Amino acid sequence: MATTTKTKRDYSLVGESTRIAIEIGLASAEWYHTDVPRKAMKELMQRSDGPAIRDTIIWIVAILGSAAGVIWFWGTWWVVPFLLVYGVLYGSSSDSRWHECGHGTAFRTRWMNDAVYQIASFMLMRNPVTWRWSHARHHTDTIIVGRDAEIAVMRPPDLLRAALAFTGILDFRYSLPTLMRNAFGSISPEEKSFIPEMELHKMVTAARWHVAIYVAAIALALYWWSFLPLVLIGLPRLYGSWHMVLTGLLQHIGLADNVTDHRLNTRTVYMNPISRFIYWNMNYHVEHHMFPMVPYHALPRLHELIKHDLPEPNPSMWHAYREVWPVLLKQLQYEDYFLKRELSPTARPYREEFHALTVPAAAE
Amino acid sequence: MADWVEACGVDDIEEEDVIRFDHGGRTFAIYRSPDDEYFATDGFCTHEKAHLADGLVMDDIIECPKHNGRFNYKTGVAKGAPVCVNLATYPVKVEAGKVMIQIS
Numbered sequence: 001m002a003t004t005t006k007t008k009r010d011y012s013l014v015g016e017s018t019r020i021a022i023e024i025g026l027a028s029a030e031w032y033h034t035d036v037p038r039k040a041m042k043e044l045m046q047r048s049d050g051p052a053i054r055d056t057i058i059w060i061v062a063i064l065g066s067a068a069g070v071i072w073f074w075g076t077w078w079v080v081p082f083l084l085v086y087g088v089l090y091g092s093s094s095d096s097r098w099h100e101c102g103h104g105t106a107f108r109t110r111w112m113n114d115a116v117y118q119i120a121s122f123m124l125m126r127n128p129v130t131w132r133w134s135h136a137r138h139h140t141d142t143i144i145v146g147r148d149a150e151i152a153v154m155r156p157p158d159l160l161r162a163a164l165a166f167t168g169i170l171d172f173r174y175s176l177p178t179l180m181r182n183a184f185g186s187i188s189p190e191e192k193s194f195i196p197e198m199e200l201h202k203m204v205t206a207a208r209w210h211v212a213i214y215v216a217a218i219a220l221a222l223y224w225w226s227f228l229p230l231v232l233i234g235l236p237r238l239y240g241s242w243h244m245v246l247t248g249l250l251q252h253i254g255l256a257d258n259v260t261d262h263r264l265n266t267r268t269v270y271m272n273p274i275s276r277f278i279y280w281n282m283n284y285h286v287e288h289h290m291f292p293m294v295p296y297h298a299l300p301r302l303h304e305l306i307k308h309d310l311p312e313p314n315p316s317m318w319h320a321y322r323e324v325w326p327v328l329l330k331q332l333q334y335e336d337y338f339l340k341r342e343l344s345p346t347a348r349p350y351r352e353e354f355h356a357l358t359v360p361a362a363a364e
Numbered sequence: 365m366a367d368w369v370e371a372c373g374v375d376d377i378e379e380e381d382v383i384r385f386d387h388g389g390r391t392f393a394i395y396r397s398p399d400d401e402y403f404a405t406d407g408f409c410t411h412e413k414a415h416l417a418d419g420l421v422m423d424d425i426i427e428c429p430k431h432n433g434r435f436n437y438k439t440g441v442a443k444g445a446p447v448c449v450n451l452a453t454y455p456v457k458v459e460a461g462k463v464m465i466q467i468s
Contacts, residue, residue, distance in 0.1 A: 028412055042381065045420040104432045108422070110443075129445070136431045136446040140412055196448055293420055293429050 009145045009257075009335065011154050013193045017146025021258070026144050032261040032351040033290055034309040036302075041291070044298045044305075047108035051297040052100075055277070056116060059097070063089045067232055074228055083231070087240025088278060091168060094123035095244040096280035096296075102132055105295040106280075122210055125175035125237050127182055129203035133195045139292055143257045143265040149194060153253050155335040157328045162249065168241035175237070182207035247271070247279045250320045254327035254339045261351035262289040264340065268303065268313040269320045286310055309348060311341035366468040371404065374461050382426060382437075384417035387467065392454065393417050394463060395437045397424065402456045403437050404465040410435075410442065410449035 010017040021027045036044075066089060069082030098120035100106035101113040121128035134149040141147035153162055164170050181188075185204050187195075195203060217233040227235075247269075256264040263286055271283040282288060284299040287306065294302050307313070314320035323339065330337045343350065371385040377396040384407055385392045391407030393416040405426070409416055414430035421427075426437040433447030440451040455466040 041418075042420070047420075047422060104427070104434070110434075132445050136411075139431055198448055199445060291429075293427065293432060 009155055011145060011151060013146065013149055013190045015146060018193075019146070021141070021144050021146045026141070026258055026260070027147050028140055029260045031142075031290075032263070034306040034348075036291070036305060040305060041294075044291070044302050045293045045295075046298075047105065047295060048297075049108045049112065051295075052106040052112070052116075055280070056097075058277075059089065059093060070232065071228065074226075083239065086232070087236045088243045089240070090123050090236035091238070091240025092243035092247075093278040093280075094120040095241075095248065096278065096282055098124055098126065098131070099135070099282065100280050100296050102135055103292055105293065121206075122213065123236070125172070125179060125210070125234075127179065127203055127210070128206050129199055130178075130182070130191060130195060133199065137194045139289065142262060142289055143252050143255070143259075145257055149190070151252070151257075152249055153328075155257070156332050157253075159328065159332075162328075165245045165249070166242045168238040168245075171241065172238055179207050179210055183211040243275070243278055246317065247275060247283065250314075250317065250324070251282075251285045254324040254331075256338045256340065259351070262286050263310055263343065263347075264350055267320065267341075268310065269317055270313055270315050271317060275317070308344060308346040311343050311347075366466045368457070368464045368466050371463045371465050374402070374458060374463055377402075377463075380421050380423075382417050382419065382421050384415055385465070390467075391415070392465065392467075393426065393437070394456075394465065395421060395426065397421075397438070402458060402463050404454040404456045405435070405437050405440055406452045409433055409447065410451055411447045416451075 012018065063086065066082050066086035070079055070086055073079040073082060097106070097116050101117035101120065104110065104113045106116065107113045118128055121131065138148050138150040143151060145151070152165075161170060182204055187200055187203070191203070192200070214234055217229045220229040221227060250267055250269050252265055252267065255267060259265050266286045266289050268286045269283045271279065276283060281296040281299045284303045287294070287299050287302045290306070291302060314323065327337065327339045340350075369387055371387075371392065371394050372383060377383050377394060379396055379400060380398045382393050382395045385394050385404075386407075393405050393407045395403040395405070397403065405416065407416055408414065409428040409430065411428065411433050412430060414428050416426050416428060418429040419427050420429075421437070424436050424438050425434050425443065427434050428447065431446045433445075434443040435441065435447060435451045436443065437451070438453070440453040442448055442450050457464050
């Protein structure tokens, strides 16, 4: 097994890795897809408002109910369980709503996707324009170094940073200044690298709306001389994002980079029903990346249809983290090291061409 | 000079669906609407090189399979991010059970 690090990865979107990715054809490449008959895929792609309306009503009622509990019990210890629920609904489940509605697959009706997308973006302190484009790039160039703007854990892994992610502090520290910078009309070269010029003014406008709401919340807190408005608006991004990180980190961590086969760089994990509700079935992540047109509620069916061609899913989050931990430790020394999960015997072989070129070391 | 080219038979496309048609080194997408009308556009999304024939037809919208960008396939109009550039459309006629498109 080769374990020597050849080249330090450059995660900038306008740097050396970007140039190499474009040069060798890793950028905007053709990706591996499991064969699915058109008729079956058409059925899976079908949109419907029903499941997302049901889930969104449950979501909103739970948010408002837990918020009422926070307000009612504010100042007592009884507020803690309500804060836990409200925090996760605000700071974690908004991520999957943002994600699915950003794809436009959650609802059949476009304005419903757009409305939930805007609300969830605000809850996450994400600029709805920036993140729509960064996520498009993430799907074009999934875990391609120098191209993908959404690589959560870079190599060699910063374990302290990964641990702190569960507190939301780092994300908060990044998101708030970014929001302020955008609100003042400042756009970074990285943002310009994946957002078309004609969309940039929308990014500034969205940032100004978000800032205006935060300013109103701060004003209210000062007027009432209470933290309560901020505990309900903004701060859940800190105390409630742990579930988003818990589930989201597993999407790609420890797996290959610079490959064009989602089976090599993406993970499917079986999860409990509560986490799946919060995460809107994004635990079927290989399936989602291979076929982003399939709505969240159809992903379990898609999984059944193509699992013969995928690596065995991790049976639980605990199992997945136990599998990942030694890989991360190894990557501290050898950043080219990664986990190559075994394919089922019925699967077509991994697509190796770029993989062999760029990433020589693997754990199997 | 624009030529009429036979793309497929009328029954080769299901209602509210799309198929791919390659001709002269170019790729087109041929649509059959829920009203049983036929339309043709360029075969690739204007955002990135993805085959629209792998996408989803809903009413008069084609959704790209890669990033869910949406176009009105009757007019070619891009319906918002991540697609910003309209899709080229082509005249279509049906003759003797064949779908013909006019390619310039």
